[in-house]
Amino acid sequence: DARVTQTPRHKVTEMGQEVTMRCQPILGHNTVFWYRQTMMQGLELLAYFRNRAPLDDSGMPKDRFSAEMPDATLATLKIQPSEPRDSAVYFCASGLGYTEAFFGQGTRLTVV
Amino acid sequence: EDQVTQSPEALRLQEGESSSLNCSYTVSGLRGLFWYRQDPGKGPEFLFTLYSAGEEKEKERLKATLTKKESFLHITAPKPEDSATYLCAVQAHWVGGYQKVTFGIGTKLQVIP
Numbered sequence: 001d002a003r004v005t006q007t008p009r010h011k012v013t014e015m016g017q018e019v020t021m022r023c024q025p026i027l028g029h030n031t032v033f034w035y036r037q038t039m040m041q042g043l044e045l046l047a048y049f050r051n052r053a054p055l056d057d058s059g060m061p062k063d064r065f066s067a068e069m070p071d072a073t074l075a076t077l078k079i080q081p082s083e084p085r086d087s088a089v090y091f092c093a094s095g096l097g098y099t100e101a102f103f104g105q106g107t108r109l110t111v112v
Numbered sequence: 113e114d115q116v117t118q119s120p121e122a123l124r125l126q127e128g129e130s131s132s133l134n135c136s137y138t139v140s141g142l143r144g145l146f147w148y149r150q151d152p153g154k155g156p157e158f159l160f161t162l163y164s165a166g167e168e169k170e171k172e173r174l175k176a177t178l179t180k181k182e183s184f185l186h187i188t189a190p191k192p193e194d195s196a197t198y199l200c201a202v203q204a205h206w207v208g209g210y211q212k213v214t215f216g217i218g219t220k221l222q223v224i225p
Binding site for chain 1: 143144146148153154155156157158161199201203211212213214215216217218
């Protein structure tokens, strides 16, 4: 049963600390997305990769967020330094080309 | 800028009481409209893709329809297990190198036994 795997599922950290979230996309998928979900804003696109190349990261605060795909089986999202307003659920999703996306279970981040 | 508005924000139905969820959109050239279901504590789960006005798709008690300005998700004789948040998303035609997907806030559906 192919699925997107995200780690960790939950993370509580102190303000100013670095946070790294990891994602293993579905094997064979060539697009990877990072989304942030909050009650007020819903799902917001943070970054988009196709064939491991970043095509859009305009949704990310560039001074503190970074997203990479070191290889086809791993995508990472880093926040440094973290702030309380970064508290949210972060989802990774993967897909084939321009079709529907398959989402992971998410990482619930709490910054205190 | 692409916009997606879903209504109502929340809907409470008795088991067996059919209803519809609405997704209104403004997009510069629609390539596709997606419906997802999201259960608490989980990621969105893909339901349907619609590509052109007049298109309809069905899955069990759900039927999605599309016009030039909105989409409806019809739920026939819902059961408690249909309780979830339903998300609508639109994908524009190729702009600036890729086709961005914009999500609505969602409709939280509760089906009471």
